[in-house]
Amino acid sequence: MNLYLIIFLFTVLIPFAGLYKIFEKAGYKGWMALVPIYNYTIWLRIINKPKWWIVLLIIPFINWIVLLLMRAELANRFDKTSFAHHLAAWLLPFLYLPYLGFNPKLKLVDFTDKDRINRGTIREWADAIVFAVIAATIIRTFLIEAFTIPSSSMERTLLNGDYLFVSKLSYGPRIPMTPLSIPFVHSSIFGHKSYVESAQLPYYRFLGFGKVQRNDVVVFNFPEGDTVALMNTNTSYYGLCRMYGRETIWHNSEIAYRPIDKEDNYIKRCVAIAGDTLKVVDRKLMINGKEAFLANTAQFNYDIKIDGAINPKRLQELNLNEQAQVSKEGYQFAFPLTQYNFEKLKTFTNIKEVAPQQYGAGEYLPQIAGMPDDVFPHTPKFQWNRDNYGPIIIPKKGMTVKLTIDSLPLYERVISLYEHNKLEVKDGKIFINGQQTDSYNFKMDYYWMMGDNRHNSLDSRYWGYVPDDHIVGKGVFIWMSLDPFTTGTKKFRWDRAFTFIHTEGLSRSYFIPFLVFLGLLFGFSYYRERKRMNTPPSQNKK
Secondary structure, three states, rough: OHHHHHHHHHHHHHHHHHHHHHHOOOOOOOHHOOOOOOOHHHHHOOOOOOHHHHHOOOOOOOHHHHHHHHHHHHHHHHOOHHHHHHHHHHHHHHHHHHHHOOOOOOOOOOOOOOOOOOOHHHHHHHHHHHHHHHHHHHHHHHHHEEOOOOOOOOOOOOOOEEEEEEEOOOOOOEOOOOOOOOOOOOOOOOOOEEEOOOOOOOOOOOOOOOOOOOEEEEEEHHHHEEEEEEOOOOHHHHHHHHOOOOOHHHOOOOEOOOOHHHHEEEEEEEEEOOOOOOEEOEEEEEEEOOOOOOOOEEEEEEEEEEEOOOOOOHHHHHHOOOOOOOOOOOOOOEEEEEHHHHHOOOOOEEEEEEEEOOOOOOOOOOOOOOOOOOOOOOOOOOOOOOOEEEEEOOOOOOOEEOOOOOHHHHHHHHHHHHOOOEEEEEEEEEEEEEEEEEEEEEEEEEEEEEOOOOOOOOOHHHHHOEHHHHHEEEEEEEEEEEOOOOOOHHHOOOOOOOOOOOOEEEEEOHHHHHHHHHHHHHHHHOOOOHHHOOHHHHHHHO
């Protein structure tokens, strides 16, 4: 049987079959359990919860927490109030709901205050902690996850120190491929793996609101993060090997291997999707022969000549500082500038010249600030650099390409690593899984990611395509921003807090009143529940 059909049966049909029988035990028609929305109103009646909870069940993210509470309360109706039963209801609804419904020995009990158990302090805290961990894990895995911007590769769209939420629903939540791991820990804890690598699930993505589109700000697992040199986890292992030699890296560092979902998280802008043809001509990005969209927050490096000293206050007007990039000979400064800052800087009276940093086609790019001196596919056959690159076709599922010894470096990693084939070259001939071939049909979609800080971003130009199974989610909004380079009251970037991430930049959101309303709603519900709990049973019956 197809794996996806099995998953569908366990996650949808079987739980509702159990709910069908539970409704009959509660005195309702079983078919009511199969009617969307209406079935939840009946469920709320059974567990004696207010009707307005149905509103919470249609609010993204909140509905998962409410559904967990409803499962626990349903277990209570069958006098299953132990922590073990609540845990089973939370984690195994496809087994627990049929257990409640089809077991003839289980009957619903009267739901009165006197039936509630008197829990001790330890039990109360244990239940609360476990519920919080389960709810947060579900939300983090399938709905939305917090993410921190650790570098300047997306400036000025995203700044170092931005805290944002990433939507898993935008492209469909991905089933954890490494399910046995410590909650809230990505890949390591105290220098040790935080997961059991031997327990692996196949890649599967649930249906989302859409697919990755051009210009989306996307979080993904770093494609070259499958192997890590622990002496320098911030730099690609493959880049280190190219710079210093594999033997040197293996001699001086411990090497670790990571599953896809435990590779480091990166965030970039998707500039090309599967099937696109990409080319960079004198810094201008071309997609399918047309000049691509460039966000107004994107920036490039410029060399600057100045007459006299530079005024720090004038730089602050443009959110620049004197910690400039390395400039060409004959220039005093080099800054990454947006188009707006470029035009503004030219108006300063003591600025003599503002020249764009640019390397011509085939020109050697020196190693600057840890940036590698070669670009993908890392072979002299392709005389490309960051400013003049391509053309290159982004692989698409079902697309067939011709393979030659010269073109093979473009697809070698895709064929062998991402799509798990045995690739060999013998006597100038290409063999895939033991069969000689001159073509290849791709099994997955791929994407091309670039940072908006175009001259200070290690992106697809340096390590190639991003496979579909590496996509984590879409950057949605920034909820907090802290400047890592300042202290005091200036550390908090108030203008960036609670802003949505759009194609061209940021915009102030209007969801704060909604959050206040939601908080009042939960507060009112909590107040009513506590009042009912503290009222003697005799008064409740009146």
